[in-house]
Amino acid sequence: MERRIIHIDVNSFAISVERVLDSKLRKRPVVVAYPGMERCLVLATSLEARQAGLYRGMALGKALRHCRDVMVIPPNEPLYSRAMSAMMKIVARFTPLVEPVRYGHAYLDMTGTGRLFGVSLEMARKIQQEIQQRLLLPSSVGVAGNKLVSKIASEVTAPAGIEEVQSGFEREFIAPLKVYHLPSIEPAIKKQLLDLNIRLIREVADLSPSHLTMLFGRIGLKLHQAAHGIDHTPVFPPQQLPNIYQQQTLPEDSNDIALLYGVLYRLVEKIGLQLRRNNLTARKMILEIAYADHRQASAQTWLLAGTNLDHELFTASRELLDKILTRRIRVRRIAVRFFQLRPRSAQLSLFDEQRLDEAAQKLNQAMDKIREKFGQDAVKFARG
Numbered sequence: 001m002e003r004r005i006i007h008i009d010v011n012s013f014a015i016s017v018e019r020v021l022d023s024k025l026r027k028r029p030v031v032v033a034y035p036g037m038e039r040c041l042v043l044a045t046s047l048e049a050r051q052a053g054l055y056r057g058m059a060l061g062k063a064l065r066h067c068r069d070v071m072v073i074p075p076n077e078p079l080y081s082r083a084m085s086a087m088m089k090i091v092a093r094f095t096p097l098v099e100p101v102r103y104g105h106a107y108l109d110m111t112g113t114g115r116l117f118g119v120s121l122e123m124a125r126k127i128q129q130e131i132q133q134r135l136l137l138p139s140s141v142g143v144a145g146n147k148l149v150s151k152i153a154s155e156v157t158a159p160a161g162i163e164e165v166q167s168g169f170e171r172e173f174i175a176p177l178k179v180y181h182l183p184s185i186e187p188a189i190k191k192q193l194l195d196l197n198i199r200l201i202r203e204v205a206d207l208s209p210s211h212l213t214m215l216f217g218r219i220g221l222k223l224h225q226a227a228h229g230i231d232h233t234p235v236f237p238p239q240q241l242p243n244i245y246q247q248q249t250l251p252e253d254s255n256d257i258a259l260l261y262g263v264l265y266r267l268v269e270k271i272g273l274q275l276r277r278n279n280l281t282a283r284k285m286i287l288e289i290a291y292a293d294h295r296q297a298s299a300q301t302w303l304l305a306g307t308n309l310d311h312e313l314f315t316a317s318r319e320l321l322d323k324i325l326t327r328r329i330r331v332r333r334i335a336v337r338f339f340q341l342r343p344r345s346a347q348l349s350l351f352d353e354q355r356l357d358e359a360a361q362k363l364n365q366a367m368d369k370i371r372e373k374f375g376q377d378a379v380k381f382a383r384g
Contacts, residue, residue, distance in 0.1 A: 002167055004120040005235065006108040007142045007150035008091065008127065011159050013104025014044045017083045018073055020136045029070040033060045040293050043075055047159060057295075083135065090130050094123060099235045104139075107147050109235035121164050128162065148231035149174065151183045170229025175202035182226050189219060201227050244271050244282070247335030253292040255330045264321055267336050268314045275308035275338070282306065282313070283340035287320040290333040297324040306342055313338070 010016055014032050019025045029049035031042045038061030045054050052067040063070060080103050088106065091098050097109035108127070110120050124141045131139050142153025144165040152174055157163035165173045174181065179193050179201055196215075198204055204212075204227035212220030225231070246267040254260065264287075275282060283306045288298040299320045307313060317336055325331070 002111070003145050004110045005144060005147050005150045006110055006120065006124050006127065007144075007147065007154045008087075008104075008106050008108070008131070008139050009141070009151075009154040010087065010104035010131070010137050010139045012044060012046050013083075013137075014075065014080055015046045015073075016104075016137050017080055018076070021079075025071060025073070029054065029067055031060075031063060031070055031072055032075050033063075033072055034074055034294055035060075035072045037294075038064070041295050043294075083137070086135055087131060087137070090134060091127055093130075094127055097235045097237055099237060104137075107150070107235045121162065124162050124164070128160075132160075144173075145170065146229070146231040147233050147235065148183060148226060149229050152177065152181050155181060171205060171227075174227075174229050175200070175205060177201050179204060182223075185223060185226060186219075189216060189223065192216070243337055243339035243341065244274050245335065245337045246270050247288075247333060249333045250331065253330035253332050255328065257325075260321065260325070260331060260334065261318060263334050264317050264336070265314050267334065268317050269310055271336065271338055272308055272310040272313050275341070279343055280341045281308045281343075282338035283342060284338070285313075285316060285320070286337045286339075287317055287324065288333075288335040288337075289321070289324060289331050290335075291327060291329040292332050293329055295327075295329070297326070299324045306340075 015025065015030050018030070018032075025046075027048065028046075029052050030046040031049050031054060032044040033042045034040045038059065040060050042054060042056055042058045042060055042063055045056055049063075049067065049070060052070070054063045054067055054070065060072065064072075084100065084103050087104070088098065088100060091106060091108055095108050095110055095113055099107040101107065110123055113123070120143050124143050128139050128141050131137050138160040140154045140157050140159060141162045142150040142155070142157065142165070143162070144150040144153055145167045149165050149170045153163040153165050156177065178199055179185075179190055182190070182201065182204075192215075193199075193204065198207075204223060207224070209221055209224045212224050214220070216223060248263055248267060250259075250263065271282075281303075283303050284300065285303065286298060286300040288296060290296050301316055301320055303312070303316055321334075
């Protein structure tokens with residue numbers, strides 16, 4: 001059965017949502033940022049703002065000097081979240097296999113739904129029209145045989161347009177495009193390609209896998225497949241299982257790594273306690289930080305064995321913090337979310353590793369009892 005994937009991109013999502021409520025924002029340059037803070041970064045731009053030379057990540061003060069008639073609106077997360085939920089309800093009527101990526105972006109696996117809704121291009125038009133008519137949000141849509149090419153197709157089509165790439169023509173379609181269109185390649189790799197004077201996707205596709213591996217290591221094979229329009233990644237619907245979330249805003253912004261480790265450890269301790277109380281383990285986590293200039297960074301990882309032990313949860317969390325803490329700007333908030341929760345299996349202790357796990361469980365449980373009786377700070381692990 002031929003695979004068909006749709007990628008929906010609501011154009012400038014945050015600003016499109018704001019324009020539904022305020023017509024004065026239409027057909028003029030608009031950016032989303034925190035007004036009154038010239039050093040903070042622009043979080044989103046309208047098409048008119050981009051045409052005026054503004055871009056996401058630009059310092060607000062520079063944007064105001066560059067385009068004096070730009071309108072600045074503060075971010076409204078609750079509004080964007082409600083709009084995204086409404087959009088997901090619409091697309092879920094066409095297929096249960098929907099993967100929201102971020103605000104205004106989603107993949108839909110339409111494989112095998114042709115009898116219900118017609119060919120994929122017709123389905124794309126129906127979905128686009130539904131979003132426009134019910135939410136008044138314009139969207140660009142890409143249709144292809146995989147996620148990578150469908151996303152590229154939605155990017156290169158005209159605003160509020162639809163672009164379909166037939167199976168077998170993926171490489172031909174992306175070949176003349178610039179390398180920055182490859183969505184699954186890290187920005188640092190794209191910069192290396194430009195430094196090597198490789199600017200078009202066809203130039204990457206012409207290099208052998210061994211050559212790319214020599215230049216970029218393990219990512220070389222992934223780069224080779226992407227340049228040929230190959231992507232076997234499935235559409236992942238959001239997990240229906242519960243998740244556990246903890247966050248803390250620091251009393252004062254700080255980039256003291258010892259202090260940040262301490263905050264992170266306290267968050268992980270709370271989550272570990274919740275997991276053990278419910279006899280659950282976590283298999284995946286996301287760590288998010290917000291800097292003092294409102295810029296954010298995040299990373300995620302799998303906990304391959306699934307765990308609810310404080311020291312294992314903290315080790316994984318600390319590695320992620322070290323990975324994303326790349327700026328000199330002070331940190332304002334740390335948040336951790338653990339999901340892919342599963343009941344902890346009660347296995348016989350047949351191996352040394354399992355006996356060690358049982359010992360660690362008993363130690364954590366004993367500490368939990370002490371904390372319940374004398375308070376959260378009564379006893380702690382020493383952090384190595």
